[in-house]
Amino acid sequence: MKTMFRPLRQGLLLALTMGFMATLLAQDQAHKVDQQDLYRYWIQINPKVQMDAPNSGLNLDKPGCAAVTYTVGSDGVPLDVQVAKLVPKSDLGPAARSAVANFRYGPSLSNRIGQPVSTYYTVVFNAPADPAQRQQLMDACKLPGYAP
Structure with missing residues (x-):
């Protein structure tokens, strides 16, 4: 009876180990890269994009910047797009996003291989x-922690 459960136990242990390793590898796949070094991994193929700009709001006519973080997924589409910094405070964050x-x-x-990059x-x-x-103005929106 014990020998019958041994392969099942070993298979379960192997599956758990593989799942744990896959989780660790997935977390490490998208490493942080400075925006000026992104070309080494990904090249933007649509230089002109549309954005949803508000008609009215706070500081819409003032000079400002927004630092928007994201991950370029393995298919080349931005994931987890978020406004990390907005200078000065304004209603332009959603437009930047x-x-x-x-x-x-x-x-x-x-x-x-299309390695994801943050x-x-x-x-x-x-x-x-x-x-x-x-x-x-751009320096005001620089984010720390992104390797050059």
């Missing part, structure tokens, strides 16, 4: 013409 949600990507030559994109609103002022 909708723009990034409409991005589409193709894998780069060094990412033929990153962020800085959406700039009413940007000043001066490059130094524009960069200062």
Whole structure:
């Protein structure tokens, strides 16, 4: 009787171990990449996107930025799109989120397997013409923790 349950017990242990390892690998698959290094993994294939902009709201006409985090999934579609930072406080967060949600990507030559990557994109609103002022505005929305 004991020998009959031994293969069942070993199979169950193997299944549990494989499930645990798959969970660990899935968590590690989408590593964080700085937005300027995303091209090494994914190339945006639709440079013009539509966004849902509000008609009225707080600080719509002020210069500002939104840092939008997301994961480029294995199919090139953004997943878990969220506004992580909005400077200054305004009602433009949903517009930034909708723009990034409409991005589409193709894998780069060094990412033929389509490895998911977590990153962020800085959406700039009413940007000043001066490059130094524009960069200062974008720096306000820089997020830490993304490897260059």
